[in-house]
Amino acid sequence: MRLQSQWTGGSHLATRAITVVLWSALVSGPLALALAALLLLSLAGPAPTNAAPAVDRAGERVAVQEFAQRFVVAWLQTPQGQEKQLASYVKVPSLRLAEVPVTAQGPATADVRQVGPGLWTVTVGVNVTPAAAGTSPAIPARRYFQVPVRFAAGALVAAALPAPVAAPAVAEAPGLAYRQRASLAHPLATSVGEFLAALLTGAGEVTRYASPGTTVVAVTPAPYTAVVVTDVMVDRDLPADRVAPAPGDQRRVLVTARASSGVRQEISVQYALTLLARAGRWEVKAVDPAPMTVPSAASPTN
Numbered sequence: 001m002r003l004q005s006q007w008t009g010g011s012h013l014a015t016r017a018i019t020v021v022l023w024s025a026l027v028s029g030p031l032a033l034a035l036a037a038l039l040l041l042s043l044a045g046p047a048p049t050n051a052a053p054a055v056d057r058a059g060e061r062v063a064v065q066e067f068a069q070r071f072v073v074a075w076l077q078t079p080q081g082q083e084k085q086l087a088s089y090v091k092v093p094s095l096r097l098a099e100v101p102v103t104a105q106g107p108a109t110a111d112v113r114q115v116g117p118g119l120w121t122v123t124v125g126v127n128v129t130p131a132a133a134g135t136s137p138a139i140p141a142r143r144y145f146q147v148p149v150r151f152a153a154g155a156l157v158a159a160a161l162p163a164p165v166a167a168p169a170v171a172e173a174p175g176l177a178y179r180q181r182a183s184l185a186h187p188l189a190t191s192v193g194e195f196l197a198a199l200l201t202g203a204g205e206v207t208r209y210a211s212p213g214t215t216v217v218a219v220t221p222a223p224y225t226a227v228v229v230t231d232v233m234v235d236r237d238l239p240a241d242r243v244a245p246a247p248g249d250q251r252r253v254l255v256t257a258r259a260s261s262g263v264r265q266e267i268s269v270q271y272a273l274t275l276l277a278r279a280g281r282w283e284v285k286a287v288d289p290a291p292m293t294v295p296s297a298a299s300p301t302n
Contacts, residue, residue, distance in 0.1 A: 060151050061112060061120070067156045068122035068147040069107035075162055076104040076128065090158040103129040103140075110144055110168055120149045123165060142167065175294035178233035178254050186232075186241050188275060191282040192255050193229040196271065200224045200259055211276045211283040224259040230268070231256040235292060245277035254291050 071089040078085050080097045104126045111123040124147060129140040145162035182189050195209040202222035210216050235252040239245055253273050260266045272288035 057114065061114075063154075063156060064120040064149040064151055065109045065112055065122055068124050068149055068158075069109065069126075071147060071158055072124045072126055072145050072162050073104045073107055076126070077101050090161060092161060095161070100131045102131065103138075105129070105140075115148075118151045119159070120151065122147050122149055124162070125167075144168070174296070176233070176254065177292035177294050178235055178252070180234045180237060182232040182234050182238055182253070183241065184229060184232065186238060188234070188238060188245075188251065188253070188282045189229055189232045189255075191275070191284075192232060192253065192273065193227070193257070195273075195284050196227045196229065196255070196257055200227050200269075209284055211278060211285045214283075214285055216284065216287060224261050226260045227269075228258045228260075229255060230258055244280040245282060247277055247279070249277035250285070251275045251282075252288070252292050 067089075071086075074086060074089060075097075078097055079101050080099045083095050083097060086095065107124055107126045109122060110125045112120060114120050123144055125142055125144050127140045128143045129138045132138045144165050144167050146165045147162050148159040150157050150159050191209060194204070195206070197203040198206045198209060199216065199218050200222060201224050202218065202220070206216050206218045233254045238251065239249075251274075253275060254270060255273060256268060256270050258266050259269050270291075272291040273284055274286040274288055275282045276285040277283075
């Protein structure tokens with residue numbers, strides 16, 4: 001507001017000064033009038049220019065990713081003698097394909113970046129299964145290929161054949177910030193177990209275990225028939241088992257459970273939750289998007 005008032009005040013002063021100069025020029029004669037006109041142009045300054053609108057590249061990004069995935073699958077699965085089938089993807093004068101191609105399934109984009117106007121490089125991951133040799137079953141492997149893609153007015157073409165590249169590097173796992181392990185007999189662990197049972201097996205209403213104002217939707221149809229909590233990590237100490245939590249008391253937890261959908265169909269699942277105490281019991285305030293982690297040395301600090 002201060003800058004705006006200064007600018008407005010300066011503008012008014014300039015306008016008054018120009019008015020005085022013009023009237024003086026009219027009185028003094030044609031030469032003075034011409035000089036006043038030049039002064040007016042210099043005070044007015046250059047005409048404002050409109051900033052170029054930001055270009056939305058989201059549609060272009062999606063298009064090149066889909067194209068690259070289709071191209072990699074076609075390139076891997078097209079047999080020798082059918083090279084013309086790749087003409088809509090790439091223009092290569094000399095192209096050799098395998099006599100017995102592999103099977104390519106489950107393509108997905110591992111990386112995409114724009115490297116120039118209309119030019120993108122897309123890394124595609126795909127499950128590659130070689131042709132079976134004898135009676136031995138073929139074992140699929142995840143392979144990665146980098147594809148340069150040209151986008152021009154909605155048209156797409158690869159600038160070169162796919163290049164096999166290494167898989168993305170595995171990052172170091174972050175340290176978790178849960179300091180205590182809760183007893184599975186603790187009321188907090190019991191509440192978490194009942195919540196997960198309602199969420200994943202349909203045993204009861206999820207809203208019964210959620211804090212007022214918290215919206216959690218059960219998974220439907222229920223994917224599991226039973227859920228058993230096997231571990232509960234808490235961000236800080238808990239009150240004793242027989243001591244009711246104080247209203248408003250809050251804990252962040254990471255719960256590990258064993259979910260079963262049938263005989264020999266058990267699998268471990270984990271949930272990061274925020275719990276809130278109300279009316280002497282623990283309720284789920286939020287299903288956290290990620291577990292609490294210990295800040296690393298490279299993390300920015302406020």
